[in-house]
Amino acid sequence: MPKALIIGGGVAGPAAALFLRRAGWEAEIFEARHRPDAFGGLFLNVATNGLAVLDTLGLKARLLEDGHLSPYMEMHSGRGRKLGTVPNGPAGEPERGSVVVRREWLNAVLREATENAGIPLTWGARLERIEETPDGVTAHFADGSQATGDILIGCDGVGSPTRRWIDPEAPDPAYSGLLSIGGFARVDGLEPTPLTQHMVFGTRGFFGYLVRDDGTVYWFANPARAEMDRDALRAVPGETWLDELRAVHSEDPYPVPQILDNATGAVGAYGIYELPHVPHWHRGRVVAVGDAVHATSPSAGQGASLALEDAETLALCLRDLTAHEQAFARYQQLRQRRAEDVVKYSRAISRQKTATSSKLAVLLRDALLPLFLRGATRDTRNNHLYNHVIRWERSALDA
Ligand SMILES: Cc1cc2nc3c(=O)[nH]c(=O)nc-3n(C[C@H](O)[C@H](O)[C@H](O)COP(=O)(O)OP(=O)(O)OC[C@H]3O[C@@H](n4cnc5c(N)ncnc54)[C@H](O)[C@@H]3O)c2cc1C
Incomplete structure (x- = not known):
């Protein structure tokens, strides 16, 4: 069985390991932190599209033991006036809304599933260096240990050393x-x-x-x-x-x-x-996933869901394309545009959050937002964010 070294035990890492196992790969996860952090990262919004990936893994019900459905977002002005309501999920389908959950619960649910699948996870393994040979790839960790596999998947977040190895000229976040x-x-x-x-x-x-x-x-x-x-x-x-x-x-x-x-x-x-645009997501036997290649502001509540979508798509490509270079290229082709569009959309929302010192601008915003938001709960323009579906049973070539 070919073996994948997975760097990072956050969201994308365990999800990639679980999907790879289904695709016939051996996987091993290496995480820099020394232990789980029950408070780390507070809470987050897992969007409908991310829930669909968790559902494919059979983990949605477990997530909901701590998380809860939260299908609406209500906007208020600084004077307490309600400005409008927007859907947090596909418009007109509150039962398919997004879920708010403590981050550590999401991480724990994914980790528990990897444990049940017998996928090893090493804590305190901070990737420092990658070495590629014609037959494989070796990860060197800060404590002097190392591991060798056929491919290496960087699920190592926004500060990703993997991104830098893939392309020394890669942009900084x-x-x-x-x-x-x-x-x-x-x-x-x-x-x-x-x-x-x-x-x-x-x-x-x-x-x-x-x-x-x-x-x-x-x-x-x-x-x-x-x-x-x-x-x-x-x-x-x-x-x-x-x-x-x-x-x-x-x-x-x-x-x-x-x-x-x-x-x-x-x-x-x-x-x-x-990270609005990272040109190269892979090189040789190494590929990167999630925040490592398209970190997004949390304003759209989509970063974790994109990471989950990446994990499933990459495994699908490795299942259906025998040469890893082809699989990595297909994965980037399937994912880059969507991820970059979401980063852009989220950035636009973040801009609205920046406080303005101009009283006129605040008055204008508070007067105009209710007009924009009127009927927003039925406005389907953002449904593409939430309705993105990856079909595990379909070939990566048709996806
Ligand atoms: C304040 C805040 C709020 C957010 N809210 C939301 C939200 O509501 N909804 C949402 O969808 N997204 C949200 N996000 C974004 C979301 O957290 C990320 O998009 C998501 O976690 C990305 O998953 P990932 O697996 O790519 O990276 P991460 O979850 O960051 O996981 C990366 C892992 O790699 C490990 N690592 C890093 N370097 C190394 C190394 N050298 N060696 C080994 N391991 C390493 C890290 O310790 C970490 O565990 C928020 C982000 C922030 C900062």
Whole structure:
């Protein structure tokens, strides 16, 4: 059986391993982190299209043990006025809406499935160097260990060393100018609205929240900030971020200030990066998947779903095309345009989140958005985002 070395145990890595196993490949996963992080990455939106991939893997029901259907997004102005509602999934089909879930649950569901399939995962294995020979490829890890396989799949996220190996001239991720800071809260008396995510165009910054059935609030804010690296972001105490956000959102409507005053547990802060166009997704025996080649801002809630789609498509190509170079080329051909379109769309949404200091611009936005959003719950223009289906039973040549 040919063997794939999979670098990264986030979203794409375990999904690729599971699909490859179905395609007749042996797979082994190597993850830089030393252990799972129950709080890491807070929560995320798994869109209808990503759910379809999880369904093909038989994992959707397990995901829903922690995640819940959230088919609407309600927009509010900084003065508390409702501006409109947009579907978070295909328009007019709320039962096929997207799902909000703790990120670690998504990761755990995928990992559990790889364990059940007997796919090995090594923690603390940070890829440092790749070496290709005519017969195979060797991954060298920071602790001095190494592994050899027939191909190497970089599912190593936005900072991907694999992308750099494939093309030393590959673009670096571009910082969007926004942070995503978030966490959990409980606010006495706040009514559960699990079906609806609330998005507030606050007077000085964007804020999102939803209230689960049990009263837990999932919240995030997108303050504009100069770039800070991951270690610098981690070094800032949660209470400092909360104080900063309380100042930014002090004039925003109920329950935004109350959520920030009642945050529970740790606060996570992440820079938002994008990779709008990576020309080369593969070289020789090495290919990259997910954020490594098309990192997107979280505004469209699609990054994880695109990574899942990539994983299935790549495995399909490796199943149906015997030469790995052909399979990799077909995979890039099938995926690049869609991924880049979503990154572009998500970026356009992020731009609307950037706070404006001009009162006139805010007035205009608050006056015009309701007109744009009128009837949005029935507007099918974005259905292509959610209705993308990969048919495992079809040949990669026909897909
Ligand atoms: C704040 C924030 C909110 C988001 N919200 C959403 C959302 O609501 N919906 C959505 O769909 N997407 C969201 N995203 C985007 C989403 O997280 C990514 O698109 C998705 O995780 C990509 O999956 P991936 O497997 O490609 O990368 P990742 O999930 O990042 O996994 C990469 C893995 O590789 C490992 N790794 C990195 N370097 C190495 C190395 N050298 N050696 C070995 N392992 C390595 C990492 O530790 C990590 O586990 C959000 C992103 C951020 C930052």
